[in-house]
Amino acid sequence: VRVIDNMVPHPHLPAPTPSDTPLLTPTPSTTPPVPKSPYINDSLVSRFLLAGVSSMTGSSATNPIDVIKTRLQLQGERGDVDARYRGFIRGGICIVQEEGIGGLYKGLTPSLLREATYSTLRMGGYDIIKAMMGAADPGSASLATKIIAGATSGALGAAIANPTDLVKVRMQAQGIPGKVDFNYPSMWAAFRSIYQTGGIKGLYLGTVLTTQRAAILTATQLASYDHIKHTIIGTGLMGGESVLVHFLASMSAGFLVSVTTTPVDVVKTRIMNQPIAPDGTPTLYKGSMDCIAQTLRNEGVRGLYKGFIPFWMRIGPHTVVTFLVFEQLRRMAGIKPV
Numbered sequence: 001v002r003v004i005d006n007m008v009p010h011p012h013l014p015a016p017t018p019s020d021t022p023l024l025t026p027t028p029s030t031t032p033p034v035p036k037s038p039y040i041n042d043s044l045v046s047r048f049l050l051a052g053v054s055s056m057t058g059s060s061a062t063n064p065i066d067v068i069k070t071r072l073q074l075q076g077e078r079g080d081v082d083a084r085y086r087g088f089i090r091g092g093i094c095i096v097q098e099e100g101i102g103g104l105y106k107g108l109t110p111s112l113l114r115e116a117t118y119s120t121l122r123m124g125g126y127d128i129i130k131a132m133m134g135a136a137d138p139g140s141a142s143l144a145t146k147i148i149a150g151a152t153s154g155a156l157g158a159a160i161a162n163p164t165d166l167v168k169v170r171m172q173a174q175g176i177p178g179k180v181d182f183n184y185p186s187m188w189a190a191f192r193s194i195y196q197t198g199g200i201k202g203l204y205l206g207t208v209l210t211t212q213r214a215a216i217l218t219a220t221q222l223a224s225y226d227h228i229k230h231t232i233i234g235t236g237l238m239g240g241e242s243v244l245v246h247f248l249a250s251m252s253a254g255f256l257v258s259v260t261t262t263p264v265d266v267v268k269t270r271i272m273n274q275p276i277a278p279d280g281t282p283t284l285y286k287g288s289m290d291c292i293a294q295t296l297r298n299e300g301v302r303g304l305y306k307g308f309i310p311f312w313m314r315i316g317p318h319t320v321v322t323f324l325v326f327e328q329l330r331r332m333a334g335i336k337p338v
Helices: 044-074 088-099 101-105 108-132 143-173 187-203 207-235 243-273 288-299 308-333
Strands: none
Touching: 044 088, 044 101, 044 108, 044 143, 044 243, 044 308, 088 101, 088 308, 108 143, 108 187, 108 207, 108 308, 143 187, 143 207, 143 243, 207 243, 207 288, 207 308, 243 288, 243 308
16 A cells, blocks of 8 residues: 555535534533632531630629629529618619629629630530431521531530539638528639538539520520521622621520520529528428419519520620621631621
């Protein structure tokens, strides 16, 4: 076979055109690139750590209000006619006049320890429990799922951290004339004294009520914040995640918490602050139902809402500060918003 180079085309055949030549260049893909998510951190340690830090920040800012709330809730107990704390403002002035500015910061150390345990567990565990219930996308979870997740994480955190709540209440109540004064010089002295008097059981006085309160509070606070925030975002009127959206959702959640939790908080405060007999037996109330019955008999329904205004003034700012700090810390750490 002989190959002839530079063959001349036949005069009766058309010359090849560029369109006759097959194109080998690949066609560009029409699939848009997937944007890289800014949320790259899925560490459980980070979630729990930031929950604790944000809660401790909120508690530090609102401890004076918490002290006034505790004093108002104990006032008028079992028919007591002493009403030295006449309202929130006058109550605060009275405490400062009698105990100095330091009176408003009683119980701060156990309060911070409580937030470092109780709130770390309840807020850090909320997303985890919600995901375990099948809510992988925060915006699509049902309200019922959020309520159950909040109640579960709150109950677990409170059951573990009850001793810190007990010491906080007693130290904040120290200094009320005519009331039992445990006179604890420090937080660790309080833990030691309670243990020596009642053992482990004494440290967990009021655990059932504390757990019930925490379940109601967390189910209301976290679920309402989560639901209200995603409802606002879903309207499209305020864009996506923002400080303003977080502020509006947390303010609404704080008010709802006050409505649902104040009666339980009053009963919890009174049970925890009652005198204890040498054998470790409570001397005023047989249990939460007995406390509710005595409160209604002596003070009426209003007795269960004593301290509502300071409770709202405390839990409202506490909720706002906690969630604003929590959301910003999560953003900086690369964790998805609540």
